[in-house]
Amino acid sequence: MSVAQPNSGNGLSPSPVVLPPNVFIFSPVDARAAEALLNSRIFTRLAVSAHTEPTKLSEALRSTEALSETFCLRFRNAILIFTGARADNPDDEMDSHHEKFRLVALALKEFDISLDVAGCVFDALDILQAGFQLDKLSDGAVMVIDLMSQEDDDDESSSGEDEELFRS
Known part of the structure; x- marks a missing residue:
């Protein structure tokens, strides 16, 4: 996504949009994962300890094939586990x-x-209770806003390196 910005020459040049540090775009490989969310x-x-290295967390979550973007995503030090609506028994x-x-x-342990x-x-019954806001975007993507995100230091950013989606 680009925004036209004036440049020093004649005309406009595209400039990348920078999202706030508590916002990311969930663009799963399988569009059904966005619908599930x-x-x-x-x-x-789940809030992971601030002392955990992002690479260690990524490695832990990729270590198990059972973890999937269809029920789990990570952004910075937060992990969101979500379960979709089912027609059968709510206890199930x-x-x-x-x-x-x-x-x-188990992967974290x-x-x-x-x-x-x-x-x-x-076990929040509403996404806002879990500290997130969701907005559906076109083409199977979801904008996820972390409402509980705290900026502890300036070296954290919303770069692609910090965003991690669980891929099956």
Whole structure:
């Protein structure tokens, strides 16, 4: 996405749009993952310890093939686990959500990654309760706004290196 900006020559030149540090675009490989996120009814936010290196977290979450962008995404030090609406028993839906949480927790444990429990939200029935806002974009993408994001220091940014989506 580009925005036309005047340049010193004659005319306009495209300039990349810079998103605020608490905003990222979730563009999953499988468009069904975006729909799953938008249609989910149960959300768990896990806040990873601020001392965890992003590369270590990425490695932990990629270590298990069972982790998928269809139910889990990461942005900076937050992990969002989401479970979509199902027509059958609501208890089964909660059990499914807890199984997804278990998979993520086991991956974190294997890499000795701790959580900041004060920043975690479990089994929220609304995305806002989990500290996120979602906006559907065209072509199967979702703008995700982290409402609980805190800027601890200036060296953190919203570069592609900090954004990590779980790919199956």
